[in-house]
Amino acid sequence: MSLKPTAIDARSGAPADVPKLCYVRKRRHDAPDAWTLEIEFAESVPFSYTPGQFNMLTAFGVGESAISISGPPGQGRLIHTIRDVGPVSHALTRLAPNDPVGVRGPFGVGWPMATAEGQDVVIVAGGLGLAPLRPAIYHILSRREHFGDVWLLYGARRPEDILYRSEIEEWRKKGHIDVNITVDHAGMDWPGHVGVVTGLLSHVNMDVSRTIAMLCGPEVMMRFVAASLTEKGLGVGRIFLSMERNMKCAIGHCGHCQLGPAFICRDGPVFTFERMGPLMSVKEL
Amino acid sequence: MEKLEYNLCAHPFFAGLDNSFATLAVSCAQDAHFGAGEFIFHEGEAADHFYLVREGRVALQIAAPGRGPATFLTVGPGEVFGVNWLASPYRWSYDARAIAPTLAVALNAACLRQKCESDPALGYALTKRVLPVLIERLHACRVQLLDLYGARS
Numbered sequence: 552m553s554l555k556p557t558a559i560d561a562r563s564g565a566p567a568d569v570p571k572l573c574y575v576r577k578r579r580h581d582a583p584d585a586w587t588l589e590i591e592f593a594e595s596v597p598f599s600y601t602p603g604q605f606n607m608l609t610a611f612g613v614g615e616s617a618i619s620i621s622g623p624p625g626q627g628r629l630i631h632t633i634r635d636v637g638p639v640s641h642a643l644t645r646l647a648p649n650d651p652v653g654v655r656g657p658f659g660v661g662w663p664m665a666t667a668e669g670q671d672v673v674i675v676a677g678g679l680g681l682a683p684l685r686p687a688i689y690h691i692l693s694r695r696e697h698f699g700d701v702w703l704l705y706g707a708r709r710p711e712d713i714l715y716r717s718e719i720e721e722w723r724k725k726g727h728i729d730v731n732i733t734v735d736h737a738g739m740d741w742p743g744h745v746g747v748v749t750g751l752l753s754h755v756n757m758d759v760s761r762t763i764a765m766l767c768g769p770e771v772m773m774r775f776v777a778a779s780l781t782e783k784g785l786g787v788g789r790i791f792l793s794m795e796r797n798m799k800c801a802i803g804h805c806g807h808c809q810l811g812p813a814f815i816c817r818d819g820p821v822f823t824f825e826r827m828g829p830l831m832s833v834k835e836l
Numbered sequence: 837m838e839k840l841e842y843n844l845c846a847h848p849f850f851a852g853l854d855n856s857f858a859t860l861a862v863s864c865a866q867d868a869h870f871g872a873g874e875f876i877f878h879e880g881e882a883a884d885h886f887y888l889v890r891e892g893r894v895a896l897q898i899a900a901p902g903r904g905p906a907t908f909l910t911v912g913p914g915e916v917f918g919v920n921w922l923a924s925p926y927r928w929s930y931d932a933r934a935i936a937p938t939l940a941v942a943l944n945a946a947c948l949r950q951k952c953e954s955d956p957a958l959g960y961a962l963t964k965r966v967l968p969v970l971i972e973r974l975h976a977c978r979v980q981l982l983d984l985y986g987a988r989s
């Protein structure tokens with residue numbers, strides 16, 4: 552019997568399919584069904600990542616889930632915002648400070664931060680999709696003078712589901728990011744927009760020859776936003792989106808995350824709409 | 837050009853409309869402003885105006901007993917509301933309330949309908965402008981119903 556060779560983490564030389572032991576250090580309730588965890592490695596290990604990459608987090612005894620890294624790069628701790636949708640995510644969101652958690656990663660290809668330099672950037676997030684975009688926003692803020700106009704268009708279900716509220720205010724005020732938020736439903740106390748996120752695109756005065764768009768949210772939302780952007784003349788190669796599929800190995804071995812010829816874990820999760828558009832319209836995939 | 841005519845013609849809803857049609861429409865128009873919190877109309881009342889928003893924000897709401905009013909759409913500069921003016925029984929099916937100081941052009945619905953009846957070309961030109969708004973809102977409504985950001989089933 553021959554065994555497949557174990558994938559090796561290029562940085563640490565450790566097997567990439569074995570979780571490293573970490574501990575939760577902080578837990579914050581960010582939205583009715585979403586919590587943000589700050590995680591620290593049990594032993595100091597070299598760990599660097601780029602905006603848009605993800606980790607596989609293990610809730611011991613329950614299972615493993617792909618979760619985007621949502622903190623600013625260069626921090627000592629890993630930050631993950633997790634929505635409680637099923638057994639693994641539920642167990643992860645229940646972890647308290649000093650509870651153990653397993654981490655494999657970082658995996659995948661993230662946002663095109665180098666390509667976006669010198670360009671205007673339109674960031675469109677839906678729901679929890681703001682979490683994987685947050686490191687990209689922090690990257691832009693840390694090198695603000697290298698980017699042109701930056702818009703953040705963010706759609707959430709209700710006002711109470713808006714993530715990172717106080718930070719968003721800072722991004723607007725100090726980071727000179729033009730922030731527009733819309734919700735699907737609101738009561739009398741919400742003074743902002745109500746309606747779908749595509750409606751916010753009318754606030755963006757885009758020069759399509761020097762704009763990069765980054766999209767993350769439910770796939771249907773991304774499809775409609777990408778279609779609206781292309782209608783406005785933005786090239787499909789200038790639209791980047793972060794895809795989600797069920798993941799197991801996260802290292803291109805098992806095929807669970809396959810979408811046509813692409814492995815989301817290894818070739819993505821961030822792709823151009825040029826590449827994903829034709830695949831997203833195939834219902835069987 | 838008179839200020840009112842300018843406000844009307846500068847609004848994206850009327851962009852590119854034939855000058856003679858714009859002149860007909862302007863005879864039904866008046867400038868309107870609403871303070872933050874002011875109701876513009878209530879559900880069940882006669883749909884007597886069609887509004888082109890120039891500045892501010894208007895919330896379209898439906899009140900549910902015991903739950904208070906719920907906003908299902910906000911409209912801002914360059915957008916329109918009050919499309920009930922075009923279809924019988926010409927009644928509002930929701931409330932409209934300014935949530936910021938709002939400037940609009942208000943077109944008298946009876947006047948506009950009468951102009952459309954007597955000049956079908958104007959009627960067709962306006963219908964062609966209203967329909968995309970309705971289609972876009974119907975689509976947005978379907979997307980909202982999908983509850984994309986909610987829990988996965």
Ligand SMILES: Cc1cc2nc3c(=O)[nH]c(=O)nc-3n(C[C@H](O)[C@H](O)[C@H](O)COP(=O)(O)OP(=O)(O)OC[C@H]3O[C@@H](n4cnc5c(N)ncnc54)[C@H](O)[C@@H]3O)c2cc1C
Nearest residue numbers: 616617618619633634637638639640795796797820988989
């Ligand atoms: C690259 C990547 C990044 C992600 N980043 C985050 C993140 O930052 N925060 C976060 O909360 N979640 C994120 N997810 C989604 C997360 O991995 C799943 O929600 C989680 O694995 C669900 O596992 P569960 O056992 O809790 O629920 P399950 O019982 O496995 O699933 C609950 C429901 O969600 C559906 N589902 C599960 N996984 C996925 C998926 N990947 N795509 C679509 N539907 C799915 C199932 O069909 C089921 O209906 C990411 C997924 C990927 C692929």
Ligand code: FES
Nearest residue numbers: 799801805806816
């Ligand atoms: S998750 Fe195994 S190949 Fe992508």
